[in-house]
Amino acid sequence: MATPYTTPPQRDSWFAPLSIDLIVKVFKTTFFHPFVAWIIPLCFRAQNMYWDAPPMLVSIAWAALITLLWIAGVINDRLAFGLPRLVDLSEEVIVITGGASGLGLLIAEVYGMRGATVAVLDIEDMENGEARGVTYYKCDVTDKEQIAWVAAQVEKDLGTPTVLINNAAIVIGKPLLSLTFPEIERSIATNLLSHFYTLKTFLPAMARSECGGTVVTVSSVIGTTGAAQLTDYAASKAAVSALHRSLAAELRESHPQIRTVLVTPGQLSTPLFYGVQTPNSFFAPVVEPVDVAKEVIAAIDNGRNAAIAMPLYARWIDWYTVLPTGLQAVARKLAGVDTAMKSFVGRKGAKSGGEGGEKREPLIQAF
Known part of the structure; x- marks a missing residue:
């Protein structure tokens, strides 16, 4: 059987894996790390260098600056996210929408391999058939009644959910003038309304629990920048980010035992993004799902509130809206954000979970 797409192009240069994210990561673990910074003056002292020698004074000043910045970062995180909640994986019931792939x-x-109880909600069958510690529930997250029924089954089979990861989304990848009304409605329902449905269904149980819980929202940098051929997707992701921030503000006041995690990634390396060309592999590298997963899992394990954005540009993307409109246009042109979708293929031909057997839009986790 012929595949619906061709083989992706291979890297053809030794420096292709090099990106600004890799450079920053290396510096953060070397010159910009407090421990390493203090090693330098200690090495000078081991060479019997006097305390008032210029190299010694410069290295001490540098180490002190890095340490102060590190302390400021810790204080900033504490003020922004508060104290963590106690997490016991043997007691956690984790619900993941769009978790079949x-x-x-x-x-x-x-989480299944680590002993947590996991429920996957997806309209598609699981990619690997089954996974250790994971229970699959076929569910269309755009259907309130299906979600309510599945929630009752999860409670009966696994226990009260303590972690909700809203990860399901679709991308159609058409210009607005080519979108049909059913496609728009399906996109908005999956990418936005499903978050309201799952939150209204699963959040009350977390609110009643003294141990609280964690809500994870997977959004996208496209919600801030927008992009050609992604009008429906960008609008829904912008709304999802606003929903999450407003919900986090409400929960801080009414249910401080519930933690919230907002995930804002760039393009993920997945077949569901097949065909999308990275505008700039150095400044905007494709994100590996394992890297995002590590950050999400760390936030849940530590029971803390968090805002996860990767790669590096995603952490500063809000500053894009501060630029004068002329510079924004130049930045878009240089980044190629409005031409990346021209080669979009996606995962075509997936069967729908509905009774009609119609074709379904390509499913994605994040963009």
């Missing part, structure tokens, strides 16, 4: 499946498999 990609990022969601990766998180599900990791």
Whole structure:
């Protein structure tokens, strides 16, 4: 059987894996790390260098600056996110929407192997058939009644959910003038309304629990920048980010035992993004799902609130809206954000979970 797409192009240069994210990571673990910074003056002292020698003074000043910045970062995180909640994986029941493949499946498999109880909600069958410690429930997250029924089954089979990961999403990848009304409605229902449905269904149980819980929302940098051929997707992701921030503010006041994690990734390396060309592999590298999964899992394990954005540009993307409109246009042109979708293929031909057997839009986890 012929595949619906061709083989992706291979890297053809030794420096292709090099990116600004890799460079920053190396510096953060060397010159910009407090421990390493203090090693330098200690090495000078081991060479019998006087304390008032210029190299010694410069190295001490540098180490002190890095240490102060590190302390400021810790204080900033504490003020922004508060104290963590106590997490016991043997007691956690984790619900993941869109967890049959990609990022969601990766998180599900990791927690399943670590002894947590995991429920995957997806309209598609699980990519690997089954996974240790993971229970699959066929569910269309755009259907309120299906979600309510599955929630009752999860409670009966596994226990009260303590972690909700809203990960399901679709991308159609058409210009607005080519979108049909049913496609728009399906996109908005999956990418936005499903978050309201799952939150209204699973959040009350977390609110009643003294141990609280964690809500994870997978959004996208496209919700901030927008992009050609992604009008429906960008609008829904912008709304999802606003929903999460507003919900986090409400929960801080009414249910401080519930933690919230907002995930804002760039393009993920997944077949569901097949065909999308990375505008700039150095400044905007494709994100590996395992890297996002590690950050999400760490936030859940530590019981903390968090805002996860990767690669590096995603952490500063809000500053894009501060630029003058002329510079924004130049930045878009240089980044190629509005031409990346021209080669979009996606995962075509997936069967729908509905009774009609119609074709379904390509499913993705994040963009």
